[in-house]
Amino acid sequence: MHPAYSVILFTTASGTGYGLLAFAALFSLLGRLPGDAWFLGGLVALALALIAGGLLSSTFHLGRPERAWRAFSQWRTSWLSREGVLACLSFPVALGFAAGRIFGLAGTAGLAVATIAISIATVATTAMIYASLRPIRHWHHPLVPLGYVVFAGQAGAAWLQMWQALWGRADPMVTAAAVLLPAVGLIVKLAYWRAVDTGRAASTAETATGLGRFGRVRPLDPPHTSANYLLNEMGYRVARRHAAKLRGYALALAFVVPSMLSAVALVGSPGLAATAAVVAAAAMSLGLVVERWLFFAEARHSVTLYYDAQPV
Amino acid sequence: MTSLPSTTTGVALGLAIDLDSCVGCHACAVACKEWNSGGHAAPLTDLDPYGAAPNGVWFNRIHSYEAGEGGDGLTVHFPRSCLHCAEPACVTVCPTGASYKRGEDGIVLVDESMCIGCKLCSWACPYGAREFDQAEGVMKKCTLCVDRIYNENLPEAERIPACVSVCPTKSRHFGDFNDPDSSVSRLTAGRGGYDLMPEMGYRPTNKYLPPRRQAPVAGALPPVEAEPAPASGFLRWLDRILSR
Numbered sequence: 001m002h003p004a005y006s007v008i009l010f011t012t013a014s015g016t017g018y019g020l021l022a023f024a025a026l027f028s029l030l031g032r033l034p035g036d037a038w039f040l041g042g043l044v045a046l047a048l049a050l051i052a053g054g055l056l057s058s059t060f061h062l063g064r065p066e067r068a069w070r071a072f073s074q075w076r077t078s079w080l081s082r083e084g085v086l087a088c089l090s091f092p093v094a095l096g097f098a099a100g101r102i103f104g105l106a107g108t109a110g111l112a113v114a115t116i117a118i119s120i121a122t123v124a125t126t127a128m129i130y131a132s133l134r135p136i137r138h139w140h141h142p143l144v145p146l147g148y149v150v151f152a153g154q155a156g157a158a159w160l161q162m163w164q165a166l167w168g169r170a171d172p173m174v175t176a177a178a179v180l181l182p183a184v185g186l187i188v189k190l191a192y193w194r195a196v197d198t199g200r201a202a203s204t205a206e207t208a209t210g211l212g213r214f215g216r217v218r219p220l221d222p223p224h225t226s227a228n229y230l231l232n233e234m235g236y237r238v239a240r241r242h243a244a245k246l247r248g249y250a251l252a253l254a255f256v257v258p259s260m261l262s263a264v265a266l267v268g269s270p271g272l273a274a275t276a277a278v279v280a281a282a283a284m285s286l287g288l289v290v291e292r293w294l295f296f297a298e299a300r301h302s303v304t305l306y307y308d309a310q311p312v
Numbered sequence: 313m314t315s316l317p318s319t320t321t322g323v324a325l326g327l328a329i330d331l332d333s334c335v336g337c338h339a340c341a342v343a344c345k346e347w348n349s350g351g352h353a354a355p356l357t358d359l360d361p362y363g364a365a366p367n368g369v370w371f372n373r374i375h376s377y378e379a380g381e382g383g384d385g386l387t388v389h390f391p392r393s394c395l396h397c398a399e400p401a402c403v404t405v406c407p408t409g410a411s412y413k414r415g416e417d418g419i420v421l422v423d424e425s426m427c428i429g430c431k432l433c434s435w436a437c438p439y440g441a442r443e444f445d446q447a448e449g450v451m452k453k454c455t456l457c458v459d460r461i462y463n464e465n466l467p468e469a470e471r472i473p474a475c476v477s478v479c480p481t482k483s484r485h486f487g488d489f490n491d492p493d494s495s496v497s498r499l500t501a502g503r504g505g506y507d508l509m510p511e512m513g514y515r516p517t518n519k520y521l522p523p524r525r526q527a528p529v530a531g532a533l534p535p536v537e538a539e540p541a542p543a544s545g546f547l548r549w550l551d552r553i554l555s556r
């Protein structure tokens with residue numbers, strides 16, 4: 001599938017924002033974050049800015065962005081619509097939680113729980129947009145929604161550790177999350193790659209044409225001589241050796257390096273730990289962009305069977 | 313609404329496409345382009361139409377395949393267009409309600425005035441039946457010529473999809489698959505018409521009629537190359553002259 005930068009940026013930025021929001025609410029509930037207006041207000045504002053930036057970026061992918069409001073209407077059937085509705089609802093919920101915490105209002109705990117729930121749900125619905133598509137084997141897999149949620153969580157933990165470091169604070173529980181979640185993410189990603197590399201699509205050129213009864217099916221004449229929408233959008237292929245190299249970068253940058261850098265907080269001086277936390281968050285975000293690029297570029301759509309008859 | 317219609321008349325309009333007689337002439341694709349350039353989904357934009365890499369919206373694409381090996385192999389021409397599926401995920405994924413399936417005849421359409429061009433429906437179609445119009449920013453697809461088949465301004469004989477009306481080998485048949493006595497139902501039953509990618513679970517309405525196996529021709533002439541050259545006399549001389 002064509003890796004559109006607007007969609008890669010949307011899913012990674014909003015995932016990070018929701019991870020940050022969920023952890024801000026969780027650690028507030030546990031009484032481990034100050035309810036200071038600048039610290040907590042800034043943290044929630046940063047998270048909402050990442051989410052809003054991601055949503056805005058996703059509208060660049062639309063042919064008719066001025067009609068984007070229509071996308072809120074079909075939540076009964078469409079995961080994309082559900083994602084839009086939840087994303088919009090998450091703003092008042094998160095702002096309510098932040099205001100309640102800063103001004104010490106009653107009912108803040110309930111809003112914190114709601115913030116955690118809507119953050120996880122929104123990321124999961126984003127993933128379901130992809131995971132619900134049967135023609136794309138690499139996406140139609142249970143590890144896809146799990147991965148989206150875990151990667152959003154690890155990014156949120158890394159960014160929270162960075163935010164704390166910038167304020168000269170540190171918390172062993174945040175550090176633990178920032179160290180351990182990338183390890184979980186690594187396992188999920190490796191399991192996902194194993195599953196898609198060894199799995200096979202039920203659909204082949206033979207089932208796509210119904211001509212398998214005569215033997216192997218090979219394309220003879222193409223229907224058109226230059227590219228079309230289908231080939232540009234769904235015929236994208238990344239060379240195998242490039243993919244292998246990029247998988248290595250993604251593993252190192254998104255999981256291994258940030259986990260190790262976050263652990264510096266356990267041993268290093270506060271200044272060193274703060275620097276390490278900033279680098280960890282930056283490396284992870286870069287790594288997750290590479291991971292998301294591959295998520296699109298390595299996915300194959302069943303329509304390509306009609307064109308090149310290669311397994312999807 | 314992108315929910316599938318809850319009340320239907322049961323009518324399931326679609327095409328039966330005969331792969332045995334299709335000669336791959338692309339007449340149906342051209343007629344489709346011509347009609348729809350002025351019809352319900354008009355225009356079907358072409359980018360760089362006279363340049364080196366023309367790229368445009370077509371609802372019907374004609375592939376050609378080889379199936380099987382050697383003397384048993386077949387060359388098959390294969391028109392590919394929207395199958396107006398009974399379980400079209402292209403419709404249910406649409407966030408805006410632009411994509412819909414009609415309860416009265418099962419035709420799957422796009423209301424372009426509501427489409428935001430998110431392209432999700434084209435990802436959800438296993439068959440590549442939807443093409444995005446880059447110039448207009450909206451999704452387009454086969455309408456089963458909804459603007460012909462009910463069009464009272466046309467003579468009754470022309471109230472069929474454009475592709476069906478032009479096919480020179482009568483390889484495309486239009487009708488109601490829900491009516492067991494319709495021509496398309498009888499053809500499908502008689503010829504073993506089948507679904508494309510049934511494993512996807514979209515339950516296409518359109519059916520493909522398989523190519524018939526050609527029986528080997530008894531007493532067929534041997535290949536020309538195998539013919540021995542005339543051995544002597546006038547014929548040998550003539551053969552040498554002609555072989556020069």
Ligand code: SF4
Binds near residue numbers: 393394396400439
């Ligand atoms: S062929 Fe594709 S576009 Fe047509 S109804 Fe089926 S899924 Fe939808």
Ligand code: SF4
Binds near residue numbers: 407
């Ligand atoms: S491109 Fe248009 S018709 Fe297709 S899913 Fe998006 S809004 Fe619906």
